[in-house]
Each structure stands twice: as structure tokens, then as C-alpha cells.
Amino acid sequence: MGQPVERESGDRSSGERASGGAEQPQLPPGQRLQRGWPVTHYGPVPKFRSERWEFRVFGATADGEKHCWTHEEFTALPYATVVADLHCVTKYSMLGAEWGGIPARTILEIAPPAPGVTHVMVWAEYGYSSNLRLADFASERTIFATHKDGELLTAEHGFPLRLVVPHLYAWKGPKWVRGVEYMTADRRGFWEERGYHNIGDPWREQRYSYQEEPGDGPEL
Ligand SMILES: Nc1nc2c(c(=O)[nH]1)N[C@H]1C(S)=C(S)[C@@H](COP(=O)(O)O)O[C@H]1N2
Numbered sequence: 001m002g003q004p005v006e007r008e009s010g011d012r013s014s015g016e017r018a019s020g021g022a023e024q025p026q027l028p029p030g031q032r033l034q035r036g037w038p039v040t041h042y043g044p045v046p047k048f049r050s051e052r053w054e055f056r057v058f059g060a061t062a063d064g065e066k067h068c069w070t071h072e073e074f075t076a077l078p079y080a081t082v083v084a085d086l087h088c089v090t091k092y093s094m095l096g097a098e099w100g101g102i103p104a105r106t107i108l109e110i111a112p113p114a115p116g117v118t119h120v121m122v123w124a125e126y127g128y129s130s131n132l133r134l135a136d137f138a139s140e141r142t143i144f145a146t147h148k149d150g151e152l153l154t155a156e157h158g159f160p161l162r163l164v165v166p167h168l169y170a171w172k173g174p175k176w177v178r179g180v181e182y183m184t185a186d187r188r189g190f191w192e193e194r195g196y197h198n199i200g201d202p203w204r205e206q207r208y209s210y211q212e213e214p215g216d217g218p219e220l
């Protein structure tokens with residue numbers, strides 16, 4: 001297998017981009033505005049089969065148990081919305097989407113981590129993963145989205161569930177997410193092992209692992 005690359009396909013239909021710069025103060029440095037919503041991911045789009053789907057919280061849970069929800073149970077959890085932008089590290093941003101779903105905080109409340117937990121690994125279909133500091137995951141704006149702008153996510157955008165972490169680059173938000181692992185030490189996820197920054201703050205332009213400073217992430 002060669003080096004994986006983010007593949008973008010699909011809706012560039014209206015393809016224009018705004019001019020950026022001073023009139024776009026909400027764009028992080030180096031990003032350009034994308035109209036429409038491209039599809040970007042590595043690998044195939046998984047097929048959803050509700051009878052095989054479960055959401056799991058495992059690893060260092062407070063009670064030492066694994067917690068599982070069926071699709072029906074998970075989507076019955078209290079629904080909330082967050083308006084947030086999506087910043088792809090390949091330099092386009094989509095602004096002002098309304099994401100609807102289950103806040104990450106709800107999961108932390110109903111399946112709390114053990115006291116020593118510092119990071120989480122968010123797991124998706126086909127083994128895609130991304131690591132987050134517990135504080136990033138616990139942000140009141142981090143949400144497991146089932147909907148965007150009031151409509152169910154489409155398959156290519158992550159149906160039935162994707163994570164949205166508004167203050168980090170979009171690779172930190174797995175589509176087709178299936179669970180969360182509570183960790184007592186940091187470990188790199190899929191892209192973080194392959195050259196992306198361990199933290200991924202777009203406002204600090206933390207794109208690549210070579211930009212990391214001591215303490216930003218585990219040894220590569
Ligand atoms: N499972 C999975 N989730 C993923 C990815 C991926 O490759 N696999 N790519 C990420 C990246 S790099 C981006 S930019 C966004 C793109 O989301 P979109 O296709 O809905 O625009 O999904 C993120 N979530």
C-alpha cells in the first residue's frame with residue numbers, strides 16, 4: 001500500500017470561492033472558502049446495517065465496563081445542535097453548518113471516564129481513528145452528528161454518525177464513527193500517525209506533525 005492521501009470527490013458543483021482575506025475574518029490562516037460540500041475521506045464509504053451497528057465506549061471507563069448502544073438507543077439520546085465550520089487541512093473550509101446530534105458531553109456523563117483518562121481515540125468503520133485530548137472531546141461544542149442543516153447525513157458524509165469537533169481540523173472528526181476509547185496516555189490516530197499534527201488547531205495552523213512542539217504529541 002502506498003502513502004494514503006485524502007481523496008476529495010463529488011460536489012464542487014458551484015465551485016466558486018470567495019476572495020478570502022480581510023472580509024473573511026472567520027477563516028483560519030491559509031484556508032479558502034468552499035461553496036458546496038465536497039466529500040473527503042480515505043477509503044470506501046461503508047454500508048450501514050442497523051442490526052450490525054453498535055456504538056461502544058470502552059477502555060478506561062469509570063466502572064471498568066464497556067458500554068454499548070444500538071442504533072435505536074443511541075439516536076434516542078437527547079438531541080442538540082451546534083453551528084460550526086468545517087476546516088479541511090487540504091485548505092478548504094465550509095462555514096456555518098448546523099450539526100444536529102448527541103453532544104460528546106452526554107456520552108461523558110452517561111459513560112464517564114476513569115479519573116486517569118487524558119485522551120480519547122474516536123473509532124470509525126474500517127479502523128479509521130483520530131485521537132483527541134479529553135478537553136477537546138469534552139468541549140461543549142463537540143457533537144456526534146446525525147444531521148446537517150436539519151437533514152440526515154448522507155452516506156458519503158458519514159451516515160449514520162460522525163463526530164464534529166468545531167475547533168479542530170476536520171480529520172479529527174471521523175465519519176461513520178462507531179465508538180470511543182478512553183485512554184490514560186496519548187496515542188496517534190490514523191492521520192496523526194501519517195504526518196498530520198497531533199493536535200490540529202486550524203487557528204494555529206497545526207497541519208503537519210513536523211510542526212509539533214515538545215509536548216504536542218507522542219514520539220513518532
Ligand atoms: N472515517 C473517516 N472519517 C473522516 C475521514 C476519513 O478519511 N475517514 N476524513 C476526514 C477529513 S480529512 C475530512 S476533511 C472530513 C470531510 O468530511 P466531508 O466529506 O463530510 O466533507 O471528514 C473527516 N472524517
Ligand SMILES: [Mo]
Pocket residue numbers: 006040087088089090170171
Ligand atoms: Mo480533510
